[in-house]
Amino acid sequence: MTETRTRTRVVPEAPPxxxxxxxxxxxxxxxxxxxxxxxxxxTVLFLSGLPLLWEPLSFLAAGGYSRxxxxxxxVAFMAVPILYFIVDREGAxxxxxxxxxxxxxxxxxxxxxxxxxxGNASDMPPQGRLxxxxxLHHAAVMILSAGVVISGLLLWFWDASxxxxxxxxxxVIHNITMGALVLLLIGHVYFTVVYKAIHSMHTGxxxxxxxxxxxxxxxxxxxxxxxxxxANEQKTxxxxxxxxx
Amino acid sequence: MxxxxxxxxxxxxxxxxxxxxxxxxxxxxxxxQYIAISEQVRGTFPDLAxxxxxHRCYHCADAACVSVCPTGALYxxxxxTRVDASACSGCAYCVGSCPYDVPVMVDGVATKxxxxxxxxxxxxxxxxVETCPSDALRFGPREEIAAEAHARAAAxxxxxxxxxxxxxxxxxxxxxxxVVAPEDPETLGLPADPKIPLPTTAWQEVVKPxxxxxxxxxxxxAGLAGVIARRNHAREMAQLEADHAANAAPTDDNxxxxx
Numbered sequence: 001m002t003e004t005r006t007r008t009r010v011v012p013e014a015p016p017x018x019x020x021x022x023x024x025x026x027x028x029x030x031x032x033x034x035x036x037x038x039x040x041x042x043t044v045l046f047l048s049g050l051p052l053l054w055e056p057l058s059f060l061a062a063g064g065y066s067r068x069x070x071x072x073x074x075v076a077f078m079a080v081p082i083l084y085f086i087v088d089r090e091g092a093x094x095x096x097x098x099x100x101x102x103x104x105x106x107x108x109x110x111x112x113x114x115x116x117x118x119g120n121a122s123d124m125p126p127q128g129r130l131x132x133x134x135x136l137h138h139a140a141v142m143i144l145s146a147g148v149v150i151s152g153l154l155l156w157f158w159d160a161s162x163x164x165x166x167x168x169x170x171x172v173i174h175n176i177t178m179g180a181l182v183l184l185l186i187g188h189v190y191f192t193v194v195y196k197a198i199h200s201m202h203t204g205x206x207x208x209x210x211x212x213x214x215x216x217x218x219x220x221x222x223x224x225x226x227x228x229x230x231a232n233e234q235k236t237x238x239x240x241x242x243x244x245x
Numbered sequence: 246m247x248x249x250x251x252x253x254x255x256x257x258x259x260x261x262x263x264x265x266x267x268x269x270x271x272x273x274x275x276x277x278q279y280i281a282i283s284e285q286v287r288g289t290f291p292d293l294a295x296x297x298x299x300h301r302c303y304h305c306a307d308a309a310c311v312s313v314c315p316t317g318a319l320y321x322x323x324x325x326t327r328v329d330a331s332a333c334s335g336c337a338y339c340v341g342s343c344p345y346d347v348p349v350m351v352d353g354v355a356t357k358x359x360x361x362x363x364x365x366x367x368x369x370x371x372x373x374v375e376t377c378p379s380d381a382l383r384f385g386p387r388e389e390i391a392a393e394a395h396a397r398a399a400a401x402x403x404x405x406x407x408x409x410x411x412x413x414x415x416x417x418x419x420x421x422x423x424v425v426a427p428e429d430p431e432t433l434g435l436p437a438d439p440k441i442p443l444p445t446t447a448w449q450e451v452v453k454p455x456x457x458x459x460x461x462x463x464x465x466x467a468g469l470a471g472v473i474a475r476r477n478h479a480r481e482m483a484q485l486e487a488d489h490a491a492n493a494a495p496t497d498d499n500x501x502x503x504x
Contacts, residue, residue: 051315052336053453058316061334064353119474120481155337168341168444172452179456183463190467194474213485 023205024222030087032204038080044073046182053175071156078149098130099138105217106132119194121214129218133191140184147177247324248365248421249387250374251394252299255401255409255427256381259284259297263373263382270372271361274351279358280373285433296427298434302326302347302358303413304421309441310339310348310357313449318355319348324387325360325421338448344417344439360421387421394423401427 027035048070051061060066084092102110108125109116109132116124116133124131130138151174154162162170192198195214200206211219264280273279281300288294304325311319311326318332319339335353348357361371365384369375374382383390394411401409406427413420417439424435431437 052334052338053315055315058334061336062316062318062332064333064335067335067353117474118470119477119479121478122481122485164341164343164346165442165444167337168442168448171336171338171341172444172448175448175456176452179452179460182460186460186463186467190471194471194478 022208024208024211024219025204026200026206026211027204028088028091029204030084031091032201034080034084034087035201037076037083041073041076041080042181042185045070045077046178048073049178074149074152074156077145094129095138096142098128099135099142102132102135106135109133110136121195124214126216127214127218128221129215131214137184137188141181144177144181144184148174148181151177247387248360248384249324249390250304250360250371250422251383251385251390251397251425252301252422253381253383253394253397253425254297254299254433255397255406255425256379257282257297257299258379258381260378262376262378266372266376267358270364270375274356276351277349277356283434287432296433299424300345300347300434301422302360303345303417303424304358304360305344305417305439306420307418309342309344309417309445313338313342313445322362323360323365325362326357327359327362328355328357330354330356338445341442342445344436344441390423394425397425401425 048060048066051057051059051066081092084095105125105127109127112124113133116131151170154170155167155174208219259282261282264278264282267273267279271279279301283298283300285296285298286293287296306321306324308319308321308326311321314320315336315338316332316334318329318334320327320329333354335350335355337350337355339348339355340350348355350356361369364371370384374384383393391411391414398409398411408428410426410430412424412426412430412435413422416436424430426433426435
């Protein structure tokens, strides 16, 4: 009995799946391009930093060639937050606000995260637009990125400001924060693969039935906004474009 | 067979001839200086003591700069620590690692004394040795230099430096510069036990290997758990699908399909 109730709450009146499944806008184009820029610049930064950590690749670093690439990518990486605020101010503010605010459901979600880790998305405590794991991920990425950027800038302009020991510590901090970001990336890719989530970052849309399972409070929020805005405006609110078939 | 320098600080008169010869002979880049001489005056008048401290690369056998260099721009050769500027990546790991505070970055490239590699391979002696007017510097096979150092220390002890000693035979695996110190080497700025700085040790011993293992383990765990999780999730989705199908049919209070 309890089992049935839980399930009904998680999937309330689930719409038919398949071709007629309604699609909800999850990532606006600006958000997708900013994400692409983060992904690309981070990958380039990782690969161009690797020659200083892994001897077999060290020939790439000789003469400072990988350093030039590293610095170009670093500028792109540092431009991300600025760019995000330019192309999608609301989205950026929403990300900042959501990532550091945890409610009771989030804490309960984190407590049972082991189940989610092993591929069980239903029967988890109901989540909003971001689940608690995503919030933690985003918060950690923001804080660690600040660490990697600050230590990186110190290294870049070291000769003016740093003592030898400060320089050496900056290197260690730069590498530790980058290592932590790589671990987060492994987790990010892991959940993307387990829940086949790449689609929404590619097209921008998520099937409503899917959102219903993992982000029921978000779907609820969207629907109540739609209801408040009236039937005529609903198309412009969350469905600016026709979702791709 | 390896080479070594002899640096006799009891003989050094602090003229800085070696500094000038090194700078001009090696075409040392602006902003760098491979040798620095500082004259010391200790005590209060009239009880004064003095000495000449010499800041230079001591060519450690267990060289921290060589061990942290990721590109091999710093390397050991003929008992000395060489620099291949063209291989330098500009990472500056060496700058923070040297217990003698020797390598510096100039225009994004590490530079330091390379024992006048080109001059020596052409049959000459390093510029500083060539120039020294007071016989404080010599260059030659390490055994000969060591023997000379001990002979000089003994001679100095017999004259006016009772504490004269040889410095550099055990420090950092043995230095490529054997110093004849007229007194306690520490007073001349030579550490009895040159320490590799904490961040370098932390990086080499803990962070780098630890990071490698943690990252490898994460990838491994993600791979294994991913297989299980994908299967679980597929099962879960199939279950939900079945539930939808069941929900589409009229149900009684117990969730049983009635028709």
